[in-house]
Amino acid sequence: AQTVTQSQPEMSVQEAETVTLSCTYDTSESDYYLFWYKQPPSRQMILVIRQEAYKQQNATENRFSVNFQKAAKSFSLKISDSQLGDAAMYFCAYRRVKGSSNTGKLIFGQGTTLQVKP
Amino acid sequence: EAGVVQSPRYKIIEKKQPVAFWCNPISGHNTLYWYRQNLGQGPELLIRYENEEAVDDSQLPKDRFSAERLKGVDSTLKIQPAELGDSAVYLCASSFFTSANNEKLFFGSGTQLSVL
Numbered sequence: 001a002q003t004v005t006q007s008q009p010e011m012s013v014q015e016a017e018t019v020t021l022s023c024t025y026d027t028s029e030s031d032y033y034l035f036w037y038k039q040p041p042s043r044q045m046i047l048v049i050r051q052e053a054y055k056q057q058n059a060t061e062n063r064f065s066v067n068f069q070k071a072a073k074s075f076s077l078k079i080s081d082s083q084l085g086d087a088a089m090y091f092c093a094y095r096r097v098k099g100s101s102n103t104g105k106l107i108f109g110q111g112t113t114l115q116v117k118p
Numbered sequence: 119e120a121g122v123v124q125s126p127r128y129k130i131i132e133k134k135q136p137v138a139f140w141c142n143p144i145s146g147h148n149t150l151y152w153y154r155q156n157l158g159q160g161p162e163l164l165i166r167y168e169n170e171e172a173v174d175d176s177q178l179p180k181d182r183f184s185a186e187r188l189k190g191v192d193s194t195l196k197i198q199p200a201e202l203g204d205s206a207v208y209l210c211a212s213s214f215f216t217s218a219n220n221e222k223l224f225f226g227s228g229t230q231l232s233v234l
Contacts, residue, residue, distance in 0.1 A: 004160075033219075042227055043207060043209070043227050043228045043230070044225050044226065044227045044228070045161070045209065045211070045225035046225075047223070052219075091160050091161075093160070095221075097219055104149060104151070104166055104174075104213070104221060105151075105163045105166065105174060106153075106161070106163070106223075108160025108161050108162070109160050110158070110159055110160055111158070111159065111160055
């Protein structure tokens with residue numbers, strides 16, 4: 001069974017600085033998807049960034065980028081130029097490729113609460 | 119577009135009482151998910167629908183939980199009777215595929231259940 005682990009329950013960063021959130025996962029599959037979701041107090045999960053395991057290039061979305069280390073099964077999120085609006089809970093998630101059983105099921109980590117200090 | 123709509127936003131009940139949650143997915147989305155999120159944890163899948171068919175309900179506690187998705191649109195999740203450990207946020211999500219493996223997933227704001 002696949003598992004996702006986030007070992008940092010809380011992180012803080014100064015506004016305009018850079019912060020990295022860690023995530024490790026375990027799977028025996030070679031192809032899959034990894035995600036970072038943001039959950040503000042409104043509770044609605046918002047997709048931050050998505051990585052396809054077969055792509056070696058790290059995904060980037062504006063101020064958000066990932067460091068995907070497939071052999072190490074590591075998937076960290078870097079937030080550059082942190083803004084007050086980035087404060088939220090961040091979840092790392094894993095999903096199997098369509099065509100496999102249980103397709104579509106997201107497996108989430110425990111989450112990291114990010115505080116942004118002005 | 120309204121997005122995934124869930125109601126109620128909050129629900130407080132006493133243990134052993136029944137409770138129901140409602141989800142209206144985005145129009146045209148064939149796939150619908152119910153997740154449960156315990157306090158300080160990541161969401162866990164309860165059930166997944168493809169149209170009106172439940173294709174993955176392996177983690178749904180069937181002794182007290184039930185779900186339905188009539189006509190493949192709205193969905194209702196029910197708990198009867200509720201237990202203290204059912205206190206959690208219940209999230210609904212819907213999705214569509216832009217290509218074979220590119221799923222666009224959208225979450226609602228969830229229902230926060232407190233069982234006293």
